[in-house]
Amino acid sequence: MTMPPPKVQALIMKQVLKSVHSLCAPRASSPRPGLSFFSSSIGTAPLPLIRVAARRALIYNRSGGVCRFFLMIVAVRRARFQYSFSYAPSDEPMNGVTAVTLLQLRYFIRVCACGGFTQAARELRVSQPSVSEAVRSLEDEFGMELLERNSRGVVPTADGEAFRREAERLVEEAEAFERRMLALAGTARTPRLGVPPMLETLVFPSLLASYRRLYPSCSIEAVENGTVTNLEMVRRGLLEAAVASSADGAPPEGCGVLELCRTRLALYLPSRHPLARRESASLAEGAELPLIMLASDTFLSRFVEERCAASGTEPRVIMRTNQLEAIRRMIEEGTAAAFLYEGVLPPSEKIRCLPVRGLPPVSTLLVWKRSGRLTASLRGLLRAAAEAFPDSREAAPLSQKSHNEMIQ
Structure with missing residues (x-):
């Protein structure tokens, strides 16, 4: 790519800045179609940044000796968005700086990918109102309608699609920056x-x-x-x-x-044991059974033993091991029972899991x-x-x- 001579650059820059200022000037009517994202994004971008962005957008066609700047809008919009992005947490936006967070951008990108707020919230593992509020904040911040709602969900508008592309690029750059800085700070070593x-x-x-x-x-x-x-x-x-x-x-x-x-403590016991027909068990009832306990340096073993001591009982420990597979097989064979957390062992026809009454989570x-x-x-x-x-x-x-x- 060849840049034009300095005098030609100066003339083009003058025309570019004139066009930029005309696009950013207040209007009584709504912006022309296709310019809403540009005019709302460039906002209060500092003039030196606009000059740099516009200068980088110039393309020189050597065959015709004509300078074109059809990338100007993209470059200025990108520069404005980069300038306005803030990593500093704050309740109030800084002067001339758009209050946008990576979290909002990630939520919007996921909504576009899922075609709806419900599925996006499920994949993000957050509440749906949080996702909706993030998208609404972005629309209010830029004065744009990013999503079109229909009976099947949502789809990005023309502005929303352009916004999505810019958001994906920004998120990718931010994540790449974070990875580089973490590696520089020593995170590359395995924690x-x-x-x-x-x-x-x-x-x-x-x-x-x-x-x-x-x-x-x-x-x-x-x-x-x-x-x-x-x-x-x-x-x-x-x-x-x-x-x-x-x-x-x-x-x-x-x-x-x-x-x-x-999580809660549960009593795992053979399904053929008479106690397995109940809906729950007490700590004392479980302590009377032959028990497999975890090693003595585990919280769970100390928790069970301290609670048993407080109630005047002593667990019948026949073995200690941290191997879940060994515990599971001995329970299935009817050798012993075990106090474990709910959900630790997979469902089995040979094992019954009973909640333990009277214990806090x-x-x-x-x-x-x-x-x-x-x-x-x-x-x-x-x-x-x-x-x-x-x-x-x-x-x-x-x-x-x-x-x-x-x-x-």
Whole structure:
């Protein structure tokens, strides 16, 4: 590509700027078709940025010696959008800067791909009003109708299709930028995450899928230990973070905590056992059965033993193991029963799962050592966890604001 001589560039630039200002001038009537996105996007873009964008859009046709600038609108629109994009969280838009977030753009892109708000919300694992509000905010911000509603769902308007393309490019660039910066900060190394055996089945698959979706070139090293051991390794700096269980969701001393979900204790027993015909069981009834318990450094074992001691009973432990497959086979064979979390073992005709009455739900937490600034790799884990579990919340002393920043 060859640029025209300086004098010719100056003449064209004068014409370009004249056209830009005429397009941006206030109108009594609505903008001409095809110019609504351009005129609303360029808004208050600074003049030097417009000059740069327009200059880059010039194309010189050497055969005819004619300068064309049919890419000017695209280039200026792109420059304006890049300039107006803000990563800084704020309740009020800055002067001349459009208040757009990556989260809003991601929601809009997903709505376009799904053809409706309900399916988009389901795939994003957020509420439908959150998605609708994000799209409405974008339409209000730019004064554009981005989606056309019909009986089958929604489809992008002409402006919406142009907006979608720009949004996809911006999101891709932002994610690429984040990956480069995380790699630069050392996130390229594999973070070590402590995972108890019971929670490895319940939460780790979703967490890993979210992390891989956000950072395709990175991976996680899962270190399998009980909650007690994992928390000690976090305090000593041997683990980046750990998935742990807690009866009250309170953060351990010196640690930050993100509560991912809650689950309940269940009694798994052979389906032919007389107790299996009931709808639920008490802790004391389960403690009278031959039990397979997890290792003593697990939260679940300590939780059951402490609750039994408080009620004056003692569990009949015949074996301790963290191997779920071994536990499942011994229950199916009628050798023993086990206290585990609901949903840990797959459904089976030979196993009955009974809720345990009188016990509070157990919180599943992501725990990390609180010591100054979060490392880049830890921030990646927190963001992946917040997206994998949209109903997650941070335990005190962390604030809701920092949780919102994680998912954005």
